[in-house]
Every structure is written in C-alpha cells, then in structure tokens.
Amino acid sequence: MVDAGPLAFVVDDEPAMLDIITFALQTQGMRFESFRSAEAAWSALQVTRPDLIVLDVMLPGISGVTLCRRIKANWDIPIILLTAKGEPADRIEGLEAEADDYIVKPFHPRELALRAQRLLKNGGDSTRLGTVVGTVQLDPSGVEVVIAGTRIALTSNEFKVLSALMTQPNVPLGFNRLLTAGWGDIDRLGGREMIKTTVYRLRHKLDAAVPESGQLVESVRGTGYLLRGTVGA
Template identity: 70%
Template sequence: MDTSPPLAFVVDDEPAMLDIVTFALETQGFIYQSFRSAEALWQALRHTIPDLVVLDVMLPGVSGITMCRRIKASTQIPVILLTAKGESADRIAGLEAEADDYMVKPFHPRELALRAQRLVRRAPEQSQVIAAGPFELDPAGDCVCVGTARVLLTPNEFKVLTALVSQPGKSLGFDQLLLAGWRDADRLGGRQMLKTAVYRLRHKLESAVPGAGEHIESVRGTGYRLNV
C-alpha cells in the first residue's frame, strides 16, 4: 500500500485564505501546492495528479465552478468548493459541477480538514475490481491476480498496471504513465524510471504465469499498451 502523505492543490486568490486552508490541511497530514488562479491550477494538473483539490468559486478569470467541471470531465480527483456565497443557487451550481463537497466562508478550519481527510480516505473504500484479459487488480492496491496466481507489486507498479488494465488495447504515453505511477510527468530521469518499472512488472508477471508479461507491449517512441 502507498503510505505517502496525500497531496492537495489549493486555489484561492486571497493569500490569507490560502494560509488558513493550507494550515488546516497540514494538521491532517496533507502536503500541498497553492495557486492564485484556476489557470495556474490547470497547468499544474498537466504534470501532477493530486489526491484532492480545494477550489475557491470566485476566482479571477476562469471561475471555480468552470474549473471543477473541467477537472471532473477528465479525472476522478475529489474537489471541495469554497465560496463566500451561501445561497441555494450557488450550492446547486457546485453540485451540478460534480463537486464532492461545498463549504461556505467563513468556515472552521478543523471542519475543512476533516472533510478533506474523509474524501481522500473514501476512495479506496469505494474502489472496485479492475480487470482485463487475465488480469484482475486487487482493490487493496498491492497485487494483481493472474488466473490463480497472486503477484505482489510495489505501489508504482500497481498504479502503472492499473492505468494499462483500465484501458486495454489503448496506447498510453510515457507522460500519462508517469502521472499514473508517480504523479509527476516532469521527474528527472522519469522515462528511464518508467522503463525500469515496466521491466520489473513484466518479469514478475512472467515468473508467476508464463506469457503474462508479454501482454504489456512497448509502443515505439510513445509508451506502452496492454494487449489482451
């Protein structure tokens, strides 16, 4: 299991509010990156996938509601919306944007921290078995079943294989797999690190079930795909 601290992206154009939110998250063991605009957040999401986004609604330029819709259209990252407005219409807009939670300013930092912790913890409890071909990923996040064989994986190997099994037959790029496995597409030496992880993953699968490692195919100059 991955025991690294959860990463939160926090977006607010008010420095004082950023300080309040990030301090609250730190009390629950989060690490964080903070941003002053939705555009800056979106650029960061191209390179790193956080465990949580805490997003102010009233932002200059692109609004928090619009950004929440954009995030939810392409990811399953939990989103907490923050707003100074308490009208029901604004809460409905947040829910329609598929926000996971909604808090009205001023709020108690402890409540925000506990809600954030609940959202991050909820994901593994609600996870479902992901399967393709001979592979069935354990929701616990530490192994894959290949037929009757159970293969233990490192957290990074498990995340890379999850990305491949989730989209069988589709070529996934190096950056996409680095985001899946390490949440960072710009990591120094990342491509070689990914190749090493895939090599070890193939070896583990092949050792458990002859031929299993061959399902992970290299796509020349692009990345990898799962052929099932």
Template identity: 65%
Template sequence: MADALPLAFVVDDEPAMLDIVTFALETQGFQQRAFRSGEALWAALHTTMPDLIVLDVMLPGVSGITMCRRVKATYEIPIILLTAKGESADRVAGLEADADDYVVKPFHPRELALRAQRLVRRYDDSSRSTAGPFELDPAGDSVLVDGVRVMLTPSEFKVLSAFISRPDETVPFDELLLAGWRSAGLLGGREMIKTTVYRMRHKIEDSRPGRGQLIESVRGTGYRLITR
C-alpha cells in the first residue's frame, strides 16, 4: 500500500508522555502503537514492522539503551531516543547503541514530529533500489527490468523491494508479509504472497520474453530473486 500512513511504535512507561508523543506523530501523518515496556515492543516486532520507533531511555525492566541495541542488531528500523534533560551520558550511550536521533525532555511536540518525519524519509531515500536488471522507480509504482518499465501494484512494489534488498537470497514468507502488508500473521498470508508473486513474475517475464525466470520459488520457505 504505497499510500499507507507510516507506522510508529512509541515506547514509554509514562501514560502522559505516550499521549504527547502519539498526538505529535499523528499531526504529521503517522499511525501509532503505544507500548509501556521494551519487552512488549520486542514481542510486537515479531509480527509487525514499523517505519519508526520512538523509545524512552528510562524503562522498567530492559532499558531503552539495551532495547535500542537489540533492535538495531536485528532490524533496519530508525530509532529516536527520548532522554531526560541534562543526561548527556544517556545520549552518548544511545548513539553508541546506533540510535539515529535523540530528543531531550521536555521537548516541543512539533519538533519531535518533524524529526520523525525527516528520519523516515531519509531511510526511504537510502534504501536499496537496484539489483541485477532491476531498478525500482522512487515513485513506488513501477520497476525497470533491463531498461523496460513494468508497472506494479503497491503490494507488488513492496514485495519486490524486499527481494531487491536481499538479491539471490531466500526471503521467507513472513518477511514478505511484513514488507507488503505490515503483518506476518495475516490469515491466508501465504496465498496472498503466492498470488502477488505470480502476477509480478508474469509481468516481468512478459517484458523480457525468452530470457528466463527471475523470481524462484523456494519450496516451503519463500522466494528468491535471481540476479546472477
């Protein structure tokens, strides 16, 4: 869904702060999900992939710094840390844990929202867009295959983007569901992927007749984009 609103996960154990952050993000066109702990965030990441995480440093149980490091070791998701005023050690530790930005409390909600918007846009612009004969159109509606433009639906574009980010590797079904529909647990998800890949494969093959298959099924696991 190319026109879907970006999704932000907001993690803070203070209800008032959760309200401030979620409202600020809403003003800049974000969907939001709120969590009170790092453990709850981690569990959610197994089924839904956000475009951004806003993460408080001071959390019960697992700290925001530890959670930031854990998320960054596994996922490519931009993270903004919320830190207490004057706690420079927290800010340094957060940046060492690969946080992309930090905002000091108290903060102006609009500043946070604009930083979030800019960060998500930067990640989108820097994402891989070429592999082998494929070049994704930044407009999000087509791909060039050996220079020939192939028009794609929003879900086809997102699934192909997931392939292009991992050329010649098997991309599992759950990752493709996260890429195309933001959820790994959709009812009938594998059939949705199979249908999407089937349509996309035929579009690509029709654009380059007689030149072989570029999207290969890996039995029981997922699909692989062939670029070699």
C-alpha cells in the first residue's frame, strides 16, 4: 500500500482479481483497503469514508448491487461496479443502484485506472454551481438542487447531467453531450442506458418536489433531453 493519495475500498472475493484491481489503483497513486465480502466493507465504512469504491457484483452473502444501494442511500461516494455479466439488463441493474460506473470483466488494468482517476477528478468539479433556471437552483455543495424551496439530494452524475441541461434550458442536448458531462467521455459500453437511467432517477426526484409543474426534464425523440426553461414560472 502506498503512503499518500486518495483512498479506495476494493471489494472482491477473488484474490487474483484483488491483485489486478489494487495494481491498477496504485498506478494512479491511490491507497487502498481490500475486503472479501460486502459485510466486511460495510463495517469498515462505519469508521472510514474512502474517496472511491471498486465493488464486485457477485459476492458471497450480500451482493455488490445491494451494497451499492445501501452505500448510496447514506453517502455520495463514487462507486465502480465490476461484473462478469455484460448484458444490458445487468448494466441497468447496476446503474439503477446508482453506481457511477460499470466495467465488465475481463478488463485491462489501464482502463480501470483511468476510469477511477476520472471519477475522482470529476467528483471535485464545481463548474456551473449556483446556476438558476426558474425555481431550480444548483447548490454550491455540488450534491444538491433547490427546487421551489425544497432541497433534493442528487448523486454526482445526476448533478452533472442536470447542470449540463441547465446551461441551455429549452434546448435539446444529445446523449453524447450528456454522457461527457456526467462521466467524462462517450466511449463506454451502455452509454445510452446510463443516461436514460440517470435521467429517470433525476425526473423522479424533481417531479416529486413540484408535481403540479409536470415533467421538468423532457425527452426529445432521437436526440436526447431538455430542461424546460419556464420551471416554476
């Protein structure tokens, strides 16, 4: 283990995979703590908050998806899910658990290293903080939006996607633009599913706060999404 740098929790029950993951993280100057079960990682989280979690889906006992949901319900820690399953339904399940990224095994260590580094970098991005559209305002915390006076907690990806939509209200933004805003690149498997799942969760949170306003984030067939610029007007 290195002595400085961001701390990552690595959760995988395969020793060989733990070696690959930790090697990849060390190339980016990260520290790590490794765990063989979701229960062990959860216990450690009660004491220490890492900067990143790399989490295998298939674990003995509690699954990685279940642990991901539990973590995201309590803290906004970036999570990369790892799985041997590459079907769209499996990726969607991971994204619905609010994972920030999803990598299918086998993968190149360099890919994991770059995605981990990008997540940490994007997590500190404070662009467009304080943007206001109607009664929707991005909070300077980078993890909340204030809508009609109500504070709503967002994941980092939801915040970034909403931020992008708010830069150009009433203008449709394409999937690639939103994928770049939320995850930093467009070259990833299941990109559209990631956007659709994130927007679904975002809509649910926004519309629950102001149900009388109708749907605030609208689909534009064949293009992407837009935020209505007359929100709350």
